[in-house]
Amino acid sequence: xxxxxxPRVGFIGLGLMGAGMARNIARAGFPLTVYNRTRLRSExxxxxxxxxxxxxxxxxxxxxxxxxxxIVSDVPDVEAIYxxxxxxxxxxxxxxxxxxxxxxxxxxxxxxxxxLAKKGAEFVDAPVSGGVWGAxxxxxxxxxxxxxxxxxxxxxxxxxxxxxIVHCGPVGSGQQTKLVNQIVVAxxxxxVAEGLLFAQKAGLNIQTxxxxxxxxxxxxxxxxxxxPRMASGDYEPGxxxxxxxxxxxxxxxxxxxxxxxxxxxxxxxENLQRAQEILPDGGERGTQGIxxxx
Amino acid sequence: xxxxxxPRVGFIGLGLMGAGMARNIARAGFPLTVYNRTRLRSExxxxxxxxxxxxxxxxxxxxxxxxxxxIVSDVPDVEAIYxxxxxxxxxxxxxxxxxxxxxxxxxxxxxxxxxLAKKGAEFVDAPVSGGVWGAxxxxxxxxxxxxxxxxxxxxxxxxxxxxxIVHCGPVGSGQQTKLVNQIVVAxxxxxVAEGLLFAQKAGLNIQTxxxxxxxxxxxxxxxxxxxPRMASGDYEPGxxxxxxxxxxxxxxxxxxxxxxxxxxxxxxxENLQRAQEILPDGGERGTQGIxxxx
Numbered sequence: 001x002x003x004x005x006x007p008r009v010g011f012i013g014l015g016l017m018g019a020g021m022a023r024n025i026a027r028a029g030f031p032l033t034v035y036n037r038t039r040l041r042s043e044x045x046x047x048x049x050x051x052x053x054x055x056x057x058x059x060x061x062x063x064x065x066x067x068x069x070x071i072v073s074d075v076p077d078v079e080a081i082y083x084x085x086x087x088x089x090x091x092x093x094x095x096x097x098x099x100x101x102x103x104x105x106x107x108x109x110x111x112x113x114x115x116l117a118k119k120g121a122e123f124v125d126a127p128v129s130g131g132v133w134g135a136x137x138x139x140x141x142x143x144x145x146x147x148x149x150x151x152x153x154x155x156x157x158x159x160x161x162x163x164x165i166v167h168c169g170p171v172g173s174g175q176q177t178k179l180v181n182q183i184v185v186a187x188x189x190x191x192v193a194e195g196l197l198f199a200q201k202a203g204l205n206i207q208t209x210x211x212x213x214x215x216x217x218x219x220x221x222x223x224x225x226x227x228p229r230m231a232s233g234d235y236e237p238g239x240x241x242x243x244x245x246x247x248x249x250x251x252x253x254x255x256x257x258x259x260x261x262x263x264x265x266x267x268x269x270e271n272l273q274r275a276q277e278i279l280p281d282g283g284e285r286g287t288q289g290i291x292x293x294x
Numbered sequence: 295x296x297x298x299x300x301p302r303v304g305f306i307g308l309g310l311m312g313a314g315m316a317r318n319i320a321r322a323g324f325p326l327t328v329y330n331r332t333r334l335r336s337e338x339x340x341x342x343x344x345x346x347x348x349x350x351x352x353x354x355x356x357x358x359x360x361x362x363x364x365i366v367s368d369v370p371d372v373e374a375i376y377x378x379x380x381x382x383x384x385x386x387x388x389x390x391x392x393x394x395x396x397x398x399x400x401x402x403x404x405x406x407x408x409x410l411a412k413k414g415a416e417f418v419d420a421p422v423s424g425g426v427w428g429a430x431x432x433x434x435x436x437x438x439x440x441x442x443x444x445x446x447x448x449x450x451x452x453x454x455x456x457x458x459i460v461h462c463g464p465v466g467s468g469q470q471t472k473l474v475n476q477i478v479v480a481x482x483x484x485x486v487a488e489g490l491l492f493a494q495k496a497g498l499n500i501q502t503x504x505x506x507x508x509x510x511x512x513x514x515x516x517x518x519x520x521x522p523r524m525a526s527g528d529y530e531p532g533x534x535x536x537x538x539x540x541x542x543x544x545x546x547x548x549x550x551x552x553x554x555x556x557x558x559x560x561x562x563x564e565n566l567q568r569a570q571e572i573l574p575d576g577g578e579r580g581t582q583g584i585x586x587x588x
Contacts, residue, residue, distance in 0.1 A: 106496075128510075129510030129512060130510045131511060134511070140510070141506065141507075141510030143506045143507075163509070164506070164509035164510060166502060166505055166506035167502075168498065168499070168502050168503070168506055169499060169502070173499075176492075176493070176496040176498050177498060177502075177503055177506050179492060179496075180489045180492050180493045180498070180503055180507055181489075181506075181507045181511070181512045182512075183488050183489045183492055184485040184486065184488075184489040184507060184512035184514070184517060185485075185512045187482070187484050187485030187488065187489075187558070188514055190481050190558045191478040191479075191480070191481030191482050191485070191558070194477050194481060194556050194557075194559055195475075195477045195481075197554055197556075198470075198473065198474050198477055198545065198548075198549055198554065198556065199470070199471070201549070201552035201554055202400075202467075202474075202548070202552065203470075204462065204463065204467060204470050204471060204474070205467075208460060208461075208462050208463070208471075209462070209471055209474055211460055212435065212437045212458070212460035212462055212475075213423075213435075213437075213474055213475045213478060215435045215457070215458035216422075216423030216424045216428070216434070217423045217424055217425055217428070217435075217475070217479050217515050217516070217519075217533070218423060218474075218475045218478035218479045218482065219515045220478075220482055220513065220514035220515065220516070220517075221510070221511050221512065221513045221514065222514070223514075225511075239511070251492065255492055255495070258492075258495035259495070260495055260588070261588075262488050262492065263488075263561055264481070264484045264485070264558065264561055264562075267557055267558055267561060
């Protein structure tokens, strides 16, 4: 059921991330139906691109789709759009591949996948890394978990949104890989904050320091991308503090179940929580705001 | 006092780092005089390259040098080779630029610089990042602190050893920048260890995880270089645990004086100390061995 050789895509969730991702799907020429709780955001997309239609519900977005993509905030939202009233499950059919791209943990992914499987639909958990900038530029890293067939069905759509796309294993392994990613992201963030704070206190020229340290064994995406923003006090969100806290809690809970402690990740959560309290509207600021807590 | 247009270089300290660095200086065609406590290492260099001579003391290495480079383990060693009996200070002369490339803190750099200045010699503190691999391949990052004239005198020699060379400011600022670097390196290392430990416990395919996570917002030199070694239990030192602990102590002491706490860096020191205790000959193993402590 493809139109002009491209799978028909349903897209749910035009938030900070989703808006950029849906635009890249439209730009790549996929027939696209979008659903968002606030309808206005969907209508902006229709005005911008030909071939985009607005859906009234998650069910409606899934009805005529070959690939349904969702990216919403948290576990309850994912369960509502898939399993709630007028949810995707009501339109789930054989030939439909659903892809959730939020970070919600492997348990949530498994529950949704099991429900969809009963209606003959496939599920891929495919969380992303790269933030709003990566979503906008189509350079996300995509960590996908699902069957080979489901991954193959989703791949053309992934290619419109991401640069690095990896099939990590069965359902749930995209989520697990993303939690690994978030643990690493969190500690790399703490690294930048402690390093820059030290540099400021030592009276170093910060631009020179950013340049010198970014090239060697200390180099990281965080240093090169968040470092300059942290140094200039620009807390515009690429990735929000509240979301990073949520993701780290998922990781810490999963780690506890596995009997490991992640002391570093816990420290970062503490600092992010303090930043959330200290900064005005703190949870909505970018994670680089962590430096305010140190 | 240059021979064939190149400054004459004295080099002190043919350890894990120095051996690679001195070879790159010899390879670039600088007339080179080397001193090492264990004379055998110097003789290996003479056998390997024309134009290399062996010095009997730090003083001897400095006597006919335009640029004297040193890289030894710790503060007492630096003070011994510069200020001790038969030390560089005894041969210090106007026109000599001394460059210490170890990580010894800004206080040590300032003391040595002041002593040399009395004899008319210049001093540059120029610690490096990039480990033994970077030393061998001539791809070190070099963070230099000193006067413009001293930096200019040392630059051709730096270019034989490094890829990224930054003049950070006056004497001491190379050291301060290096401590920033080590704080960041330490937390990036903790990031890799906590991330990979989680991946192992979650039953993920580690190669796939290394690939997926290394491309996005979690990417770092540590992830891409130390991650695979950590995963395979290869603790061959690029940078030794004992040295990382020493550097972090310098950073933490300097931070305390400045009234900041570096909680993350402190946690990494704890974990490195535990790894040093747990692993056989632990201090001599590479910092990636930290995962054994988690």
